[in-house]
Amino acid sequence: MLSTHNVSFSFASTREASIHLNFPDFECQTGEHWLLLGQSGSGKTTLLHLLAGLRTPQSGEIKVNNTILNQLSGAKLDQFRGREIGVIFQQSHFLRALTVGENLAMARQLVALPADNNKIKALLEQLNIGHKFNALPSELSVGEQQRVAIARALVNDPTIILADEPTSALDDKNTEQVVALLKAQAQAANATLLVVTHDNRLKNIFDQQIEL
Amino acid sequence: MNLLRLSWKNLTFKPLSTLLSIVLFALGVGLVSLLFLLQKQVEDNFEKSLAGIDLVIGAKGSPLQLILSSMYHLDAPTGNISIEEIRPFLNPKHPLIETSIPLSLGDSYRTFRVVGTSTDILDFYDVSLASGKVWSQNFEVVIGNTVAQKLSLKLGSTFSSSHGFLEDENLGHDHTDFKVVGILASSGTVLDQLILTTNQSYWLTHEHDAANEEAAPQEDHADHDHDDHDHAHDHEAVPVTLPSLLEEPGEKEITSLLIKFKGRNFQALNMQRSINENTDLQAATPAIEINRLYSLMDTGEKALRILAFVIIFVSGLSIFISLFASLKERQYELALLRVMGGTRATLFTLIILEGLLLASLGCLFGLLLSHGGMQVFAGTLEKAYGYTFSGWTFLPQEWYLVGGSLLLGLVAAILPAIKASKTDISETLLKG
Structure with missing residues (x-):
């Protein structure tokens, strides 16, 4: 479950002026797939960073599975x-x-999970890139890289999956495929999926939507 | 995928920059360690061959040269001295002298020096025979262990020496057959490198040459040397008891005398001054001359050591710079590590590990370089100086070198590590 309440954030855009952002409250239940729509400059990437605990909101509360994210700090927040x-x-x-x-194994070991290469291989197989297990990231096509990025986001069985503009560089056909993949994987893991985008093509695929 | 492996992979991902840092570090460490090794082994070799000798008496000249040629068998001898001049010091009843050992120098066989001397020299250096017996007749030789090995000489082997210390066939004493009667046990002293025979053999080989030169144009020219010539060839057939040098004619010459005092009293110390002031002889104290030599070497060594430490400092700087520069190009990776659950401490540790890895590899290669180099170099040194050197000895100072290297790696990595741990993940990710 992912929810926000009265979240605001401000940062200096130029030397004098600062931008103040107030975000709408929302609540995504476990297993739901949400779309967060907003135009460029609407602060949607900022919100994603707040939701991921990469930044701390100025006020308000972000709750992930009953843990108030912005009350964690330091190593605890990183590990969470x-x-x-x-x-x-x-x-x-x-x-x-x-x-x-190794990239996927690293993601597991950083939170003290065993590397579990079988699990990693199975995950890559599901994403049709099992044969790239021993490849360096630089040897992959953009599409393959994106699949690996999805695999990395899933490899620790997270309860929340956040995706920032995952389709902006893709054509219609690939867009559909990637979104289908994301939804399928999130469903399989029973994770809450939140896709942040300005891509209107995704409007019809997601039932639950928030607009900034 | 633990952090150590990640830091290792990060380093091998940029092999050239990593290689540069390691090579620089290895050069610095290698130079310092090589200096340690050389100094230690030179001093060990010198000290082993000191053999409690209190005074060396020889012809006037440089005292250091006298010591080097008579005790360490380096450098050329200062010249010869006559039996007449030194007869008092040969007398076993001398009140101050416990033992005196006459040395005749100047000849060699295939770069190994032939030394005419008395058998007392074995007690001086505390060396025993591995096989055979000591020399008792002219042209009998006892050879050092290294000589036996290097020249494949055995008991009963014969050879002729040549004048000077270079391997030069033209300077050979043609008809002087030395015969190996004994081989010394390896002792680590200078005796390992020497061919020992009687003082009288020296006179015979040289007089024989003189006789040959004179005899060539004038076949019937006969002089007293001719007896010696015959003697040289008959020495096996007719064993004679050699007279002590004390009884030899006063005009015969040797090169120097090694002297051990009965006690180091005032009179004994005075003897050196009195010899130097009142006679045509020169007396030198080994300990003083060797210390003078050390202080001469020390100047050069100091300069090299400073150079080595400058290289080490620069290599530390190179680690610092390469780590610092790498932060900028992999800031996204660092942010990513945080997104994946890595903490600030994780990033700090990662960079520190990279610094330590570079330093410890550099140190390892440096030590390999110096010890391997020393081992390779040992052959050349042995050839040039006749002393044994080895690359496979490790000194306690080298542990300090290892400790110092790791410390330097740590210090060089600390600022980059702090900077890495302070990476603003959100800002970095926004830059994409």
Whole structure:
């Protein structure tokens, strides 16, 4: 379950002016798939960072499975995020010195889970990239990289999956595929999925939507 | 995938920059360790061959040269001295002298020096025979262990020496057959490298040469040397008891005398000054000359050591710079590690591990370099100086070198590690 209440955030955009953002309250139940729509500059990536605990809100409360995220700090917050929240960014980045398999293993070991290569292989198989287990991220196509990013977000069985503009670089056909994949994986893991986007093509695929 | 493996993979992902840091570090550490090794082994070799000798008497010249040539068998001898001049010191009844050992120097066989001397020298250096017997007749030789091994000489082998210390066939004493009668046990002293025979053999080989030169144009020219010539060839057939040098004619010459005093009293100490002031001889104290040599070497060594430490400092700097520069190009990776559950401490540890890995690899290769180099170098040193060197000895100072290296790696990594741990994840990710 993911919910917000009275969340606001402000940051300096220029030297004098600062931008103040107030976000609407919402509540996503466990297993629900949500779409967070907003135009560029509406603060949707900022909200995603707040939800992932990468930033602390100025006021308000973000709740993930009965834990108030913005009350955690330091190492506790890092570990909680790593364990409970899977994040897929607009651009896929990896630990470039590690293979795909090692990248996923690292994600598990950073939160003190066993590497479990069988689980990692099975996950990659589900995403049709099982043969890339030993490949370096730089050797993958953009589409493959995105699948690995999805696999990494899922590998710790998180309860929340946050995706930032996962389809912005994709054509219609691939967009449908990726969203279907995300929804299927989230469903299989019984995780709450929240996709942040300005991509109107996704409007018809998600029932629950929030607009900024 | 633990952090150590991740840091290792990060380093091998940029092999050139990693190699540069490691090579620099290895050069610095290797140079310091090589200096340690050389200094230690030179001093060990010198000290082993000191053998409690209190005074060396020889011809006038440089005292250091006298010590080097007579005790360490390096450098050329200072010249010869006549029996007449040193007769008092050969007398066993001398009130101050416990033992005196006459040395005749100047010849060699295939770069190993032939030394004419008395058998007392074995007691001086506390060396025993591994096989055979001591020399008692002219042209009988006892060879050091290294000589036996390097030249594959056995009991009964014969050879002729040559004048000087270079391997030069033209300077050979043609008809002087030395015969190996004994081989010394390995002792680590200079005796390992020597060929020992009687002082008289020296006179015979040289007089024989003179006789040959004179005899060539004038076949019938006969002089007293001719007896010695015959003697040289008959020495096996007719064993004679050699007279002590004390009884030899006064005009015969040797090179130097090694002296052990009965006690280090005032009179004994005065003897050196009195010899130097009142005679044509020179007396030198080994300990003083060797210390002078150390202080000469020390100047050069100091310069090298400073150079080595500068290299080490620069290599520490190179670790710092390469880590610091790498932070910028992998800030996204660092942020990613935090997103995946890594803490600030994780990032800090990761960078520190990279610094420590670079330093410890550099240190390891440096030690391999110095010890391997020393081992390779040992052959050359042994050839040039006749002393044994080895690369496979480890010194306690080297542990400090290892500790210092790790400390330097840590210090070089600390600022980059702090910076890494302070990465603002959200800002970094927004830059995408």
